[in-house]
Amino acid sequence: MIITDQKNVFSEGEKQVILHKSQLVEAIAGLRSLYLKSSEKLHSIRDFSIEFEKLDETVRYSLNKYGEAYSGWLLIMDIATYISCTYYDRTGKTDISFETAMEEYDKMDEVTYLYIFLGMPALGYEKADAARWLRDTDTMSSKDRQVIGQYIAQKDIKIFIRNIAELKEDLKELLTVYWEKVFRRVWQEIEKSIDKTIDTAAYECRMLGDISQYIANMHKDIKVAKGSIHINKEVPYDIKLSDVKQVHIFPSTFSGEELLIDIFDRSLVIYYNLNLDDSRQVGEEGKKLCKIFKILGDDTRLRIARLLWGSPATTQYLAGMLGMSPSTVSAHLKMMRSAGLVTNKAVKKFVYYEIDQKAMAELGEELLDYLKN
DSSP states (O other), X not given: OOXXXXXXXXXXXXXXEEEOEEHHHHHHHHHHHTTSOGGGOOOSOTTHHHHHHTSXXXXXXXXXXXXXXXXXXXHHHHHHHHHHHHHXXXXXXXXXXXXXXXXXXXXXXXXXXXXXXTTTTTTTOOHHHHHHHHHOGGGOOHHHHHHHTTTSOXXXXXXXXXXXXXXXXXXXXXHHHXXXXXXXXXXXXXHHHHHHHHHHHHHHHHHHOOHHHHHHHSOTTEEEETTEEEEOSSXXXXXXXXXXXXXXXXXXXXXXXXXXXEEETTEEEEEEEOOHHHHHHSHHHHHHHHHHHHHHTSHHHHHHHHHHTTOOBOHHHHHHHHTSOHHHHHHHHHHHHHTTOEEEEEETTEXXXXXXXXXXXXXXXXXXXXXXX
């Protein structure tokens, strides 16, 4: 059972889901979007690249060099999410401003900065390895350089490590200019949509009542089964659920279709995409349809719909058929009822659920009417 510890923080036993709102993370995600193919860009800030072009040419050039050198800003996004996560651990706050994030950035020691920047936790390294490399880059083996070379050109790795302090300071100055000249205005445009997405995600987490099920619902490339989280990427990840203490969710306008994650200190970070075009331009009828189809778009709820088509059933029966706990099935049914997809009827001591076939038939007609108009 999930317990709401505070706004946007949910617990189930020792595990937590934390929904973050970070100006720094989203600002860097905006920079990363400049490196996506046009077909991958899901955000509606279509003039974002135009806004970026308004920056001083020297600043723009420097930001572009960082993007080209460090995996299209992905490595620096890891720094930003780490700041938000550790800030939450220390203060209990899930909302962090750009200014506060940069204060936390200043406090990061060089070992931690290098350790997170190079994605070392996900690659199986210890912080002591980062400290050793900082003392003497020649202690890096050829295998180390090959592994880290996934992110930074091998020929540049030692230079990068030796100049980490200067890089850290230089990057701070560039990001501050970028925030003041460009992204502060963009943030004002997208903030309400991010707030709404966080509220919706919080509602879904409460309704499901099961953190593993919530994780599985986050993205089509995440599967949870037999006590493990399988993440389908070019290099797949298999993570034991028991090894994950915190799941940090970062709703982002700019993250694109690709599943982006990070792993450190028993924490799993997931970037959650939202498409502002959908929320701004579909209208009230469109929003209603989005809600219904989002509910039906879940594997479990679609299976429930098939089981209930013309065959009323109890929660206990569905739980047995689906291999889930009755409480989890009940949470799914509650969401389906809220969308008008199922009805229920008490018969003696039992409550039977059934698909509202008339509502389902009308749903198809409503979708066609909406698309035509």
